[in-house]
Amino acid sequence: MMTIIKPGLFSTIQDLGRYGYQKYGVVVSGAMDSLSFRIANLLVGNEENTPVIEMTIVGPSIQFHKDSLIAICGGDLSPSIDGLPVSMGRPIFVKKDSTLQFGKCKNGARAYLAVSGGIVTPFVMGSASTYVRGQLGGVMGRVLQSGDQLTIGYLNELSKKIREYVHTKASENWFVPFLKTIHPIVRLLQGREFDLFTDASKSLLINEPFTITAEADRMGYRLSGPKLMQKEHTEMLSAAVTIGTIQVTPDGSPIILLADRQTTGGYPKIAQVISIDLPLLAQMKPMDQVRFQMITLEEAQVLFRKTEKYIATIKRAIELKFR
Amino acid sequence: MDLQFYPLGDQAVILELGKIINPTIHKHVQLVSKYLEEYPPDWIIEFTPAFTTVTVFYNPTVLFYEEVCQELSHLLSNISWDEREKYRIIEIPVCYGGEFGPDLINVAKINNLTIDEVIHIHTSREYIVYMIGFAPGFPYLGGMSEKIAAPRKETPRLKIPARSVGIAGMQTGIYPIETPGGWQIIGRTPVDLFLPSNEVPSLLRAGDRVRFTPISLEQYKEMEQTRS
Numbered sequence A: 001m002m003t004i005i006k007p008g009l010f011s012t013i014q015d016l017g018r019y020g021y022q023k024y025g026v027v028v029s030g031a032m033d034s035l036s037f038r039i040a041n042l043l044v045g046n047e048e049n050t051p052v053i054e055m056t057i058v059g060p061s062i063q064f065h066k067d068s069l070i071a072i073c074g075g076d077l078s079p080s081i082d083g084l085p086v087s088m089g090r091p092i093f094v095k096k097d098s099t100l101q102f103g104k105c106k107n108g109a110r111a112y113l114a115v116s117g118g119i120v121t122p123f124v125m126g127s128a129s130t131y132v133r134g135q136l137g138g139v140m141g142r143v144l145q146s147g148d149q150l151t152i153g154y155l156n157e158l159s160k161k162i163r164e165y166v167h168t169k170a171s172e173n174w175f176v177p178f179l180k181t182i183h184p185i186v187r188l189l190q191g192r193e194f195d196l197f198t199d200a201s202k203s204l205l206i207n208e209p210f211t212i213t214a215e216a217d218r219m220g221y222r223l224s225g226p227k228l229m230q231k232e233h234t235e236m237l238s239a240a241v242t243i244g245t246i247q248v249t250p251d252g253s254p255i256i257l258l259a260d261r262q263t264t265g266g267y268p269k270i271a272q273v274i275s276i277d278l279p280l281l282a283q284m285k286p287m288d289q290v291r292f293q294m295i296t297l298e299e300a301q302v303l304f305r306k307t308e309k310y311i312a313t314i315k316r317a318i319e320l321k322f323r
Numbered sequence B: 001m002d003l004q005f006y007p008l009g010d011q012a013v014i015l016e017l018g019k020i021i022n023p024t025i026h027k028h029v030q031l032v033s034k035y036l037e038e039y040p041p042d043w044i045i046e047f048t049p050a051f052t053t054v055t056v057f058y059n060p061t062v063l064f065y066e067e068v069c070q071e072l073s074h075l076l077s078n079i080s081w082d083e084r085e086k087y088r089i090i091e092i093p094v095c096y097g098g099e100f101g102p103d104l105i106n107v108a109k110i111n112n113l114t115i116d117e118v119i120h121i122h123t124s125r126e127y128i129v130y131m132i133g134f135a136p137g138f139p140y141l142g143g144m145s146e147k148i149a150a151p152r153k154e155t156p157r158l159k160i161p162a163r164s165v166g167i168a169g170m171q172t173g174i175y176p177i178e179t180p181g182g183w184q185i186i187g188r189t190p191v192d193l194f195l196p197s198n199e200v201p202s203l204l205r206a207g208d209r210v211r212f213t214p215i216s217l218e219q220y221k222e223m224e225q226t227r228s
Helices: A034-043 A157-168 A199-207 A275-282 A297-322 B023-038 B065-076 B104-110 B115-123 B217-226
Strands: A002-006 A012-014 A052-056 A061-064 A068-076 A079-081 A092-094 A099-102 A107-115 A149-152 A185-190 A210-216 A220-224 A245-248 A254-257 A269-273 A289-294 B004-007 B012-016 B044-049 B053-058 B089-096 B127-132 B139-142 B157-160 B164-168 B171-174 B179-181 B184-188 B209-214
Touching: A034 A052, A034 A068, A034 A107, A034 A275, A034 A297, A068 A157, A092 A157, A157 A297, A185 A275, A185 A297, A199 A269, A199 A289, A269 A275, A275 A297, A297 B065, B004 B065, B012 B065, B023 B044, B023 B053, B023 B065, B023 B127, B053 B065, B089 B115, B089 B164, B089 B217, B104 B115, B104 B184, B115 B209, B139 B171
Parallel strands: A185 A289, B089 B209
Antiparallel strands: A002 A061, A002 A149, A012 A052, A052 A107, A061 A099, A068 A092, A068 A107, A079 A099, A185 A269, A210 A220, A210 A289, A220 A254, A245 A254, A245 A269, B004 B012, B012 B053, B044 B053, B089 B184, B127 B139, B127 B209, B157 B179, B164 B171, B164 B184
């Protein structure tokens, strides 16, 4: 069991999301930075898709009521336990009655707290992910609040071994390196309506920086920068959109759709962020600048497979180290 | 059959079956959906039907885009496109006007009709559910009479109660959950459209036909009390 002492800015329970219900208009949700989410779970011996806490810019304070094993991945929100700073990207033993706190946001925007055994919440349509606008999943479909009591699940054999190891060899310093997010270049694929835009707009998209505006949340980021104009106004029929779709509203500003996007949209899709660069975006916040680069679908899918291999390697390395 | 494939990022493909909204293209979209539901290939994660498209989500560690297109072309060659369409007809009771439909008078005025005429026209048609999207369980309905068309409100309301029935331009629709919106609200149904604890979480599915039936405030209250 753990108790939320302070909830932070926007902390929710997330897993990889709610799949299979988009045809009924049900939003997918899930961790914004799915890479950090998966690695945090692997580090504590969990299955990759175990529910965790996603926190945003200001992290929560959490008291643990029993000895626990945790890992924090993603943005650096200055985690500490009972006042002592703790490392990210590695399993950490937390003694009963200690309090985990977060401080200054030094890097990135979102951190993931995985607890071995996972956070136990009722599944809604096959997922624990919180969708606040639809009041679905997580703790009563809302952000975490002070006083919330979260139940921790049973530890599997691997988790027990990691906990034992970390508890006895706490000084050993190893970690999984996490992504750096200073002025990243986000790679794109051409969207379905790319050719409806003027040549000038197409080249502005890849040659000019864009700034993330204050309208940036789990649903999507509105960008400011050069206006992207269509050659002529075209009425679009609503169709499916997905995470990373870049739509352009009639005033010429691009919006990148993210985890809590609607299932369908009717604005022209100029581009699509490649899947493996979505974690970079998840770690960006308002006022951050982003630059884009265009690659091909073949390249994106080869990179996708490489990233999956990298995650599989981390998984295997953890299993071997603690076997 | 004129099929086009377009990528939607590196994990989905848009299968386009036409360029305009009409019942024939809709039927083809439904036939594809039905086929994928009955014979789901193991590499498909899920699919989303829309007006003229079916978007299929897949895992690119299993198949590359070109392979997905080939697989889909092969699967779709099994579909007989002239098959007769089977669909469900769903009746949606609506309490029109009053507190539930503050814009009903407005819609009547715009079209030089009486309130009763608007209700009569709205309830005399069968509407096609072209797709579900925008919000959980929200149906895009086709087939409304242009006699009761009305522009969106200049200032959208911050909160439209769940289960409100509205008109926007040539469209009519029902809000499954409370949302902001600019539609002209003409009534409310006691029936839930979004059912998050059900296996199929939406009352309506793409392909259904909808009929609105007028009910009194008393009937509304009775039905609202007995809803699950």
